[in-house]
Amino acid sequence: MISRPPRPRERGIPEATVARLPVYLRALQALEDRGTLTVSSEALASAAGVNSAKLRKDLSHLGSYGTRGVGYEVEYLVYQISRELGLTQDWSVAIVGIGNLGRALANYGGFGTRGFRIASLLDADSGVVGQSVAGLRVGHIDSLEEAVRNNGVSIGVIATPAASAQHVANRFVEVGVASILNFAPVVLDVPDGVDVRKVDLSIELQILAFHAQRRADGDGRAPADRTGLELT
């Protein structure tokens, strides 16, 4: 029997929920691989490292996909979350900056779930252009516009040094790439409507250091160096 689905989600899933859906999805896929057919919110929440009430509320934003007394059907939920995240279509990705990091990204085969296809690798260094990385020939950055248009790229990844990142972002925006993942340690300035996400190693380390210091301060076994005195 075929029917129109009951248009579950109204509008606007909370941002915090969106950020967790990929985690749930991964946990569900692990269960699926193990042959599990249904899972309770309790079990899934524990696999995803969250509270079960939060998990249920998150899922409730997508619609009512569970069965009371039983739980959630794994396969069905995988499909619903994938669809919500837009993974039922294919997204073409271009990576700019094929240094150590760019190479790591290009070779990161799985890309978690499928749904993403690395369509183009670009670099400014003529020593790198022409090399084969992860089965693709690295193109010159000058051909960015061409590469984006020919491959229908809609997601741009910036793995260049900080100094070039804004320039690359401008060019992405210019050719209509409205989703950018930025690994360079700079704040990108982009027009409204362009979505930038930032991944920044040194920020993460600094946050860890903050908490580590907190812990040490309380401990009485502080590592070093702070005097409590200073010049004014």
Added chain:
Amino acid sequence: MISRPPRPRERGIPEATVARLPVYLRALQALEDRGTLTVSSEALASAAGVNSAKLRKDLSHLGSYGTRGVGYEVEYLVYQISRELGLTQDWSVAIVGIGNLGRALANYGGFGTRGFRIASLLDADSGVVGQSVAGLRVGHIDSLEEAVRNNGVSIGVIATPAASAQHVANRFVEVGVASILNFAPVVLDVPDGVDVRKVDLSIELQILAFHAQRRADGDGRAPADRTGLELT
């Protein structure tokens, strides 16, 4: 003249603020390099990509380091934020998993600000052990405990495949490393008091895809594939 600083911060800086301090710090360091002496909340906020009221409130948690009518003294603020984040001490970092990503991390020289020292690189693959990466000899994972103890490592970075990540985390925790930065696509299970931060490429891509789909749905120029019909 020397005096005790006015113990500015009470206790507990909001987590959201902590996450932004490194961004402010970077913007300030850029200003410092350019020779700027003072900066207004408006200017700094714009460099950091946030609202100026938020910036002022964030900084107010560290104490009252601005001058009304003038702004903030760049050098002094750099010092205060660095101190708050614990960057006035040196943190030793061990990286486990010297694949593409581990190599990228090891070679990411700057580590933003100094304050972090890569003390040890470890891998399980005997083809990798013994290689020299970023000026360090890669050690065997079996010597993790030794490496941590000898180098005073307090931050562990996991860049292994997903399957090994939990095991490595356990060993880190076991030898007293309470700050972990995890690049493997798994949810780590650790005891209370251990701080784990996760960096996950595919999650970021999925979040971008979600928003991209949203944008497309509204546009009327949706890319592909969704039928609106399904089996029940």
Added chain:
DNA sequence: ACGTGCTTGTGAAACTACGCACAAAGTGGG
């Protein structure tokens, strides 16, 4: 010495997120 103009620091309001606890709803056994 005092007023003018600028910028900080912060109370208060609005919004967002979290988690408890429970009614509603489905399953399976007798």
Added chain:
DNA sequence: CCCACTTTGTGCGTAGTTTCACAAGCACGT
């Protein structure tokens, strides 16, 4: 057919975060 049991979906109180808007404070010119 009904009852006992399980698990979802959610109303509601609480906590955390963002933003506005303005009083307080400081510098500088006169």
